[in-house]
Amino acid sequence: MNLLSSGATLRFSGGLEPSIFVYRDPAAALDSPSQDGLINGEVELVLKRAAEPVLSIHFTVEAKLKLPDGTTQEGVVDERSVVIRSEGPHDALQPGLHRFLWSLIIPSSTAPSENASYGDIRHRLEVRASGLGSFGGTIRDYRYVGVAQVPSAGKSAPLPRLDSRLQAYTPDLGPIALTFVAEVLIVAGLLAYRIDLPAPTASQTIETTLVIEQAYTIKPLGRSDQVFEPTPAQHVLETRSVSIVAGEEACIQRVVRLPAGRFRQYDWAPVRASTLPGTNTPLAIAHKLVLNITHELDGERKVFNIAVPVTIMHCLCTSASLELPGYSELAPTHAPLEPPHQAKHSSYWRHRISYRCTCALTDAELMESDGPKLMAAIAPAPAAPPPKASA
Numbered sequence: 012m013n014l015l016s017s018g019a020t021l022r023f024s025g026g027l028e029p030s031i032f033v034y035r036d037p038a039a040a041l042d043s044p045s046q047d048g049l050i051n052g053e054v055e056l057v058l059k060r061a062a063e064p065v066l067s068i069h070f071t072v073e074a075k076l077k078l079p080d081g082t083t084q085e086g087v088v089d090e091r092s093v094v095i096r097s098e099g100p101h102d103a104l105q106p107g108l109h110r111f112l113w114s115l116i117i118p119s120s121t122a123p124s125e126n127a128s129y130g131d132i133r134h135r136l137e138v139r140a141s142g143l144g145s146f147g148g149t150i151r152d153y154r155y156v157g158v159a160q161v162p163s164a165g166k167s168a169p170l171p172r173l174d175s176r177l178q179a180y181t182p183d184l185g186p187i188a189l190t191f192v193a194e195v196l197i198v199a200g201l202l203a204y205r206i207d208l209p210a211p212t213a214s215q216t217i218e219t220t221l222v223i224e225q226a227y228t229i230k231p232l233g234r235s236d237q238v239f240e241p242t243p244a245q246h247v248l249e250t251r252s253v254s255i256v257a258g259e260e261a262c263i264q265r266v267v268r269l270p271a272g273r274f275r276q277y278d279w280a281p282v283r284a285s286t287l288p289g290t291n292t293p294l295a296i297a298h299k300l301v302l303n304i305t306h307e308l309d310g311e312r313k314v315f316n317i318a319v320p321v322t323i324m325h326c327l328c329t330s331a332s333l334e335l336p337g338y339s340e341l342a343p344t345h346a347p348l349e350p351p352h353q354a355k356h357s358s359y360w361r362h363r364i365s366y367r368c369t370c371a372l373t374d375a376e377l378m379e380s381d382g383p384k385l386m387a388a389i390a391p392a393p394a395a396p397p398p399k400a401s402a
């Protein structure tokens with residue numbers, strides 16, 4: 012300890028939640044009101060002698076980008092702060108322990124935490140007390156917290172259900188109907204799909220490949236004129252091979268799982284959450300579900316594809332997490348939640364968190380909870396007319 016410092020100590024205390032959820036409805040207009048996040052906490056200041064510090068909380072969105080042109084960049088995307096004890100005139104704080112409660116609004120346009128191939132976005136929360144450090148400087152404590160976006164209008168609004176039905180026609184295959192259903196489309200969650208070929212035009216073997224296309228838009232810091240849009244990555248969910256007979260109805264009906272994050276490593280699934288419109292971020296991610304149908308006709312290999320844009324949620328955005336967030340293990344006053352399928356990621360900010368993350372669920376657990384509903388949702392309706400052909 013510096014002899015010239017006041018010997019005061021400052022730290023975050025209490026049950027600071029390690030993740031903040033902000034809500035944005037992807038279907039709403041960009042300027043419509045959305046529900047901002049709120050982070051609450053407590054700080055402890057221990058004084059050895061009376062003092063009159065100014066106390067403030069600072070929230071900083073930090074980005075470290077690996078740009079496609081090979082350069083790297085580090086900088087601040089956004090920052091905001093709140094004063095929790097202002098400059099006088101008021102009584103000096105006496106020696107001993109002082110606790111301060113604080114809260115800070117996190118706008119729903121805040122860049123979510125990201126740990127991706129093109130860089131990281133992290134959120135630093137810092138408390139500062141002026142005049143208590145060496146030579147009258149500032150003492151501080153900091154933590155990193157996570158920010159996840161939820162694609163819904165607010166805490167009480169339902170999470171979006173995916174139910175997408177597309178129709179197409181190709182002379183080589185006849186009419187094609189495609190159905191995608193998910194209770195919620197979430198990283199590491201389940202997706203059901205059905206391909207109907209009600210009247211194939213030729214007998215042949217077809218290969219169907221279901222892909223998640225993940226596209227990044229990277230905006231270098233401080234250069235508003237430049238945008239990188241590297242070739243989207245293709246994450247294959249499943250490939251099936253089916254023989255079809257001319258004029259005979261064919262159907263493929265499947266439930267697949269999106270890739271999960273590696274257990275014990277926070278937030279590292281290869282398929283990321285989609286970035287919601289209107290987010291102030293240098294790293295935006297968009298997704299499409301793409302079905303490729305490959306077949307060979309008269310010695311010629313042909314590929315037919317159908318794509319639908321989708322929003323994939325962060326794996327922490329389970330209804331259980333949103334209703335009952337976990338607590339930092341560093342919070343001695345709160346017992347961590349012990350749900351049956353608790354995920355314990357060792358995060359890169361060195362705090363352990365306990366959340367209900369979809370990545371931690373086994374295939375069997377997911378199938379047990381969502382499988383029957385999904386299969387029922389994509390089952391063909393008994394008396395439904397066959398899908399109409401359209402170009």
Ligand SMILES: [Zn+2]
Binds near residue numbers: 199278280326327369
């Ligand atoms: Zn996860």
